[in-house]
Amino acid sequence: xxxxxxxxxxxxxxxxxxxxxxxxxxxxxxxxxxxxxxxxxxxxxxxxxxxxxxxxxxxxxxxxxxxxxxxxxxxxxxxxxxxxxxxxxxxxxxxxxxxxxxxxxxxxxxxxxxxxxxxxxxxxxxxxxxxxxxxxxxxxxxxxxxxxxxxxxxxxxxxxxxxxxxxxxxxxxxxxxxxxxxxxxxxxxxxxxxxxxxxxxxxxxx
Amino acid sequence: xxxxxxxxxxxxxxxxxxxxxxxxxxxxxxxxxxxxxxxxxxxxxxxxxxxxxxxxxxxxxxxxxxxxxxxxxxxxxxxxxxxxxxxxxxxxxxxxxxxxxxxxxxxxxxxxxxxxxxxxxxxxxxxxxxxxxxxxxxxxxxxxxxxxxxxxxxxxxxxxxxxxxxxxxxxxxxxxxxxxxxxxxxxxxxxxxxxxxxxxxxxxxx
Amino acid sequence: xxxxxxxxxxxxxxxxxxxxxxxxxxxxxxxxxxxxxxxxxxxxxxxxxxxxxxxxxxxxxxxxxxxxxxxxxxxxxxxxxxxxxxxxxxxxxxxxxxxxxxxxxxxxxxxxxxxxxxxxxxxxxxxxxxxxxxxxxxxxxxxxxxxxxxxxxxxxxxxxxxxxxxxxxxxxxxxxxxxxxxxxxxxxxxxxxxxxxxxxxxxxxx
Amino acid sequence: xxxxxxxxxxxxxxxxxxxxxxxxxxxxxxxxxxxxxxxxxxxxxxxxxxxxxxxxxxxxxxxxxxxxxxxxxxxxxxxxxxxxxxxxxxxxxxxxxxxxxxxxxxxxxxxxxxxxxxxxxxxxxxxxxxxxxxxxxxxxxxxxxxxxxxxxxxxxxxxxxxxxxxxxxxxxxxxxxxxxxxxxxxxxxxxxxxxxxxxxxxxxxx
DNA sequence: TTTTAATCGAGACGGTACGTCGAGTCTTGAC
DNA sequence: GTCAAGACTCGACGTACCGTCTCGATTAAAA
Numbered sequence: 060x061x062x063x064x065x066x067x068x069x070x071x072x073x074x075x076x077x078x079x080x081x082x083x084x085x086x087x088x089x090x091x092x093x094x095x096x097x098x099x100x101x102x103x104x105x106x107x108x109x110x111x112x113x114x115x116x117x118x119x120x121x122x123x124x125x126x127x128x129x130x131x132x133x134x135x136x137x138x139x140x141x142x143x144x145x146x147x148x149x150x151x152x153x154x155x156x157x158x159x160x161x162x163x164x165x166x167x168x169x170x171x172x173x174x175x176x177x178x179x180x181x182x183x184x185x186x187x188x189x190x191x192x193x194x195x196x197x198x199x200x201x202x203x204x205x206x207x208x209x210x211x212x213x214x215x216x217x218x219x220x221x222x223x224x225x226x227x228x229x230x231x232x233x234x235x236x237x238x239x240x241x242x243x244x245x246x247x248x249x250x251x252x253x254x255x256x257x258x259x260x261x262x263x264x265x
Numbered sequence: 266x267x268x269x270x271x272x273x274x275x276x277x278x279x280x281x282x283x284x285x286x287x288x289x290x291x292x293x294x295x296x297x298x299x300x301x302x303x304x305x306x307x308x309x310x311x312x313x314x315x316x317x318x319x320x321x322x323x324x325x326x327x328x329x330x331x332x333x334x335x336x337x338x339x340x341x342x343x344x345x346x347x348x349x350x351x352x353x354x355x356x357x358x359x360x361x362x363x364x365x366x367x368x369x370x371x372x373x374x375x376x377x378x379x380x381x382x383x384x385x386x387x388x389x390x391x392x393x394x395x396x397x398x399x400x401x402x403x404x405x406x407x408x409x410x411x412x413x414x415x416x417x418x419x420x421x422x423x424x425x426x427x428x429x430x431x432x433x434x435x436x437x438x439x440x441x442x443x444x445x446x447x448x449x450x451x452x453x454x455x456x457x458x459x460x461x462x463x464x465x466x467x468x469x470x471x
Numbered sequence: 472x473x474x475x476x477x478x479x480x481x482x483x484x485x486x487x488x489x490x491x492x493x494x495x496x497x498x499x500x501x502x503x504x505x506x507x508x509x510x511x512x513x514x515x516x517x518x519x520x521x522x523x524x525x526x527x528x529x530x531x532x533x534x535x536x537x538x539x540x541x542x543x544x545x546x547x548x549x550x551x552x553x554x555x556x557x558x559x560x561x562x563x564x565x566x567x568x569x570x571x572x573x574x575x576x577x578x579x580x581x582x583x584x585x586x587x588x589x590x591x592x593x594x595x596x597x598x599x600x601x602x603x604x605x606x607x608x609x610x611x612x613x614x615x616x617x618x619x620x621x622x623x624x625x626x627x628x629x630x631x632x633x634x635x636x637x638x639x640x641x642x643x644x645x646x647x648x649x650x651x652x653x654x655x656x657x658x659x660x661x662x663x664x665x666x667x668x669x670x671x672x673x674x675x676x677x
Numbered sequence: 678x679x680x681x682x683x684x685x686x687x688x689x690x691x692x693x694x695x696x697x698x699x700x701x702x703x704x705x706x707x708x709x710x711x712x713x714x715x716x717x718x719x720x721x722x723x724x725x726x727x728x729x730x731x732x733x734x735x736x737x738x739x740x741x742x743x744x745x746x747x748x749x750x751x752x753x754x755x756x757x758x759x760x761x762x763x764x765x766x767x768x769x770x771x772x773x774x775x776x777x778x779x780x781x782x783x784x785x786x787x788x789x790x791x792x793x794x795x796x797x798x799x800x801x802x803x804x805x806x807x808x809x810x811x812x813x814x815x816x817x818x819x820x821x822x823x824x825x826x827x828x829x830x831x832x833x834x835x836x837x838x839x840x841x842x843x844x845x846x847x848x849x850x851x852x853x854x855x856x857x858x859x860x861x862x863x864x865x866x867x868x869x870x871x872x873x874x875x876x877x878x879x880x881x882x883x
Numbered sequence: 884t885t886t887t888a889a890t891c892g893a894g895a896c897g898g899t900a901c902g903t904c905g906a907g908t909c910t911t912g913a914c
Numbered sequence: 915g916t917c918a919a920g921a922c923t924c925g926a927c928g929t930a931c932c933g934t935c936t937c938g939a940t941t942a943a944a945a
Contacts, residue, residue, distance in 0.1 A: 070915025071914065077917075095383035098905060109918045114907070172433055173379035177301035182435065192434060209448065213427075213440040217448055221419075221426035223433070227378055228398060229388065234419040242415065242423055246452035276894030277936045283896075306926060315897040320928070482920030483910045489922075507795035512900060521923040526902070584845055585791035589713035594847065604846060621860065625839075625852040629860055632838035633831075635845070639790055640810060641800065646831040654827065654835055658864035688889025689941045695891075718931060727892045732933070 073116075080106035081113055082127040089124060090163050094170035097124075121174045121181040128167035129190055135164055136194035140201045145240055148218070151198050152236040152243075155191070155219060159226035169226065195219045208249030217246045279322075286312035287319055288333040295330060296369050300376035303330075327380040327387040334373035335396055341370055342400035346407045351446055354424075357404050358442040358449075361397070361425060365432035370396075375432065401425045414455030423452045485528075492518035493525055494539040501536060502575050506582035509536075533586040533593040540579035541602055547576055548606035552613045557652055560630070563610050564648040564655075567603070567631060571638035581638065607631045620661030629658045691734075698724035699731055700745040707742060708781050712788035715742075739792045739799040746785035747808055753782055754812035758819045763858055766836070769816050770854040770861075773809070773837060777844035787844065813837045826867030835864045 084105035088097050097120055103110045117123045135158050138151050158165040168191060175182040195215040199207055207214045221242075225233055234242075290311035294303050303326055309316045323329045341364050344357050364371040374397060381388040401421040405413055413420045427448075431439055440448075496518035500509050509532055515522040529535045547570050550563050570577040580603060587594040607627040611619055619626045633654075637645055646654075702723035706715050715738055721728045735741045753776050756769050776783040786809060793800040813833040817825055825832045839860075843851055852860075 071917070072915085074917070093383065099907085100905060103918095107918085109916095110920085111908080112917065115916080169382050173382040176375050176379040176433065177299065185434065189434060209444070210438070210440070212436060212438055213444065213448070216427035216430050216436070216440070217423075217452070220428070220430035221422035223430045224422050224426035227382065227429070227433075228391065228395060230418060230422070232416070232418055234416070234422070238415070238419065242419070242452040245454060246423070246448040248451060273938070274894090275892065275938070277896070278894090280896065304926060305928085309897095313897080315895095315899090317898090317929080318896065321895075479912070480920085481912075481918065483922070485921070505795065510900060511902085519923090521921095521925090523903080523924090524922065527921075581794050585794040588787050588791040588845065589711060597846065601846060621856070622850070622852070624848060624850055625856065625860070628839035628842050628848070628852070629835075629864070632840070632842035633834035634838070636834050636838035636841045639794065639841070639845075640803065640807060642830060642834070644828070644830055646828070646834070650827070650831065654831070654864040657866065658835070658860040660863065686889075687887070687943055689891070690889085690943095692891065692941095716931060717933085725892085727890095728894085729934080730891065733890080 077108050077112050080108055085123045085127045089167055124167050125184050128164050132164040132168050132190035135162055136190055144202050144206050148240040149236050152239050155222050207247045209247050214247050218243050283314050283318055286314055291329045291333045295373055330373050331377055331390050334370045338370040338374050338396035341368055342396055350408050350412050354446040355442045358445050361428050413453045415453050420453050424449050489520050489524050492520055497535045497539045501579055536579050537596050540576045544576040544580050544602035547574055548602055556614050556618050560652040561648050564651050567634050619659045621659050626659045630655050695726050695730055698726055703741045703745045707785055742785050743802050746782045750782040750786050750808035753780055754808055762820050762824045766858040767854045770857050773840050825865045827865050832865050836861050
């Protein structure tokens with residue numbers, strides 16, 4: 060009797076060799092030829108894998124890349140909090156700038172954000188697990204409510220929004236991490252906490 | 266004598282009819298089927314124009330779309346400065362949110378920013394004339410150096426960076442234009458103006 | 472162990488359905504629209520086959536047509552030798568005339584000969600296997616060296632050369648198969664073999 | 678009264694410079710790139726002439742080529758009759774072989790014959806004036822009815838048919854002009870002259 | 884002299900086939 | 915049931931040439 064007592068599936072098991080070959084091939088090809096010219100066909104050939112094997116496990120090149128790079132991206136953006144709020148923010152923003160401007164994982168990340176604009180499936184993946192947003196959330200949470208007096212998601216936007224914009228519009232003159240950190244820290248100080256701020260925004264305090 | 270008195274060019278002149286038909290076709294198709302599924306072939310057919318005629322004047326679908334939508338985008342984002350700084354910023358940010366979230370021109374804009382990540386030619390176009398960045402510059406300049414005490418380009422990033430990030434990562438809970446405006450106005454107040462801020466930014470004032 | 476016991480090839484085998492659909496489509500279209508207007512695109516569409524599938528196996532429309540019609544052409548020109556030399560030649564020439572003037576395979580043949588003038592690849596195909604030349608060779612060989620006293624290839628030219636010329640220059644008044652056969656038989660009787668022949672070639676020795 | 682006394686037409690007269698430039702360009706390009714790759718566009722550009730100017734006077738590339746090469750072809754094939762029948766035939770066949778195998782005009786001629794298979798307009802041109810057929814007719818007529826005892830058109834086919842076949846099927850071993858001439862002379866000697874001949878097809882009354 | 888009209892060059896126009904490429908699917912035999 | 919291999923249908927790619935059209939500029943006969 061062909062009963063199945065465990066959840067083990069019949070047939071040949073998935074090849075771990077094929078899986079990692081595909082992910083590494085995607086990674087390498089992204090660096091070599093860029094996202095636009097990357098194709099499923101090329102990934103399969105580089106990986107020495109049948110085309111159907113790629114399609115069996117991933118629906119699009121974006122999904123392959125997502126799985127290939129998200130872990131690396133998260134690692135590059137992870138932070139070890141010291142006690143000093145400003146120093147932590149400065150260190151984080153420096154990491155973000157390197158990530159977006161130079162890193163291979165950053166290139167993949169930008170490509171995935173771009174792809175998410177066109178493809179809802181990719182957008183879902185990124186919404187579920189976005190290494191940049193997630194790392195920014197971790198920083199904001201670590202700063203605590205004394206430093207961050209606006210809602211956390213809003214603070215995340217203030218923290219990395221300018222970085223992302225500059226990365227996507229490759230501006231010439233960029234602000235340093237220190238200046239950005241200072242601007243961020245001023246922005247997240249809620250006016251509601253300080254009654255003199257409320258009415259006359261834009262003024263200089265005496 | 267084959268003299269050329271004026272700068273008139275030889276040959277049949279470019280058809281204005283064909284030009285505008287292509288631009289309108291690109292516009293319409295973007296709304297109907299989205300950027301990813303948009304093809305040069307479809308643009309030409311919709312416009313009732315030969316394929317070569319499209320390629321003669323534009324190298325890629327991104328270039329067509331750029332010419333088709335930049336003017337509209339700039340118009341949607343244009344501002345009429347009142348005297349009130351905060352009110353101007355709020356009004357501008359509301360326009361930006363509508364632009365990025367709902368407008369057809371905004372959809373085209375996001376697609377172009379995404380395309381610029383893959384294609385250097387598109388990146389060059391956008392660097393030369395980016396309707397969102399340009400309109401933000403206009404706002405920052407109008408605010409004046411009393412309100413904006415950081416370099417203009419940096420202020421632009423602070424102004425629209427969070428908006429762009431939210432638009433590209435379609436976050437659920439978004440801050441209102443008022444909150445964003447206040448955060449921006451706090452952020453652009455330079456620490457250098459206030460000697461107590463300079464060294465120990467990130468601290469809470471007593 | 473990835474042993475290869477037989478010469479079985481990996482991958483999906485070639486579709487016989489696609490192959491014969493292409494050949495029949497080429498055949499039909501040639502009759503309907505002629506060789507000049509025949510396109511690879513039309514062949515593929517008529518065959519209900521992807522364009523790439525045609526290009527995978529044939530480089531040009533001429534190659535498709537060659538494979539599609541050579542067999543039919545050879546069949547139309549095949550002969551069943553009787554003992555009578557003149558009767559065999561007359562019967563053969565009648566078949567040739569019908570083939571060149573009326574037959575679909577003959578139309579394809581003429582098109583291929585014309586194409587071979589422009590395209591060396593087609594010329595190679597035809598040199599390797601030309602149904603008209605081959606059938607003429609068969610006749611000449613069957614006649615034997617008593618009847619044909621000139622080199623075989625020369626006799627072939629004498630046998631079908633006039634037919635081909637008339638077919639290619641669509642002359643009005645054509646000679647009958649009997650007259651052509653007689654002229655051929657006179658022409659292939661070499662003077663060198665029989666010193667008495669020199670002046671009165673075409674006669675039968677008593 | 679706008680009467681037209683002469684056949685002179687109003688307006689700018691046809692440019693002889695343009696006409697000959699087109700014909701020479703077609704000639705040159707045929708030699709350089711071959712008939713298949715020859716295009717109206719290339720002819721016009723090489724001639725330094727507007728495209729419309731070519732189309733105004735010739736409908737197809739075949740017509741251009743016909744006008745460009747027919748005169749040269751006729752000149753290459755023209756013969757100066759001596760008294761000796763066999764010598765004249767040998768000399769003519771040698772000229773034909775050179776023409777078909779080596780000459781530029783011969784290459785054009787073969788291309789035109791090939792084109793006539795696909796295009797009825799070209800076929801009409803060639804039927805009206807075919808330099809090879811015409812020259813062969815001249816030879817046959819010059820030989821006289823003592824030598825040529827079959828209908829003239831039939832003799833023409835016997836004279837150049839084998840040459841054309843060999844040229845179109847680029848055979849390896851070719852007969853010499855002498856052998857061909859002898860075979861031709863045997864072939865055109867009518868059986869009717871000799872009462873012992875087989876059936877008396879196509880006979881002349883005594 | 885002025886007008887008229889056909890030609891010239893140039894080059895953009897709407898079409899359409901080219902041959903290639905990638906998409907995603909399907910069909911083998913081997914594991 | 916997964917694997918490598920590779921053929922399948924489909925359709926967009928960007929290019930080339932088709933034959934037509936619209937320009938301004940010539941050119942010579944007609945008015």
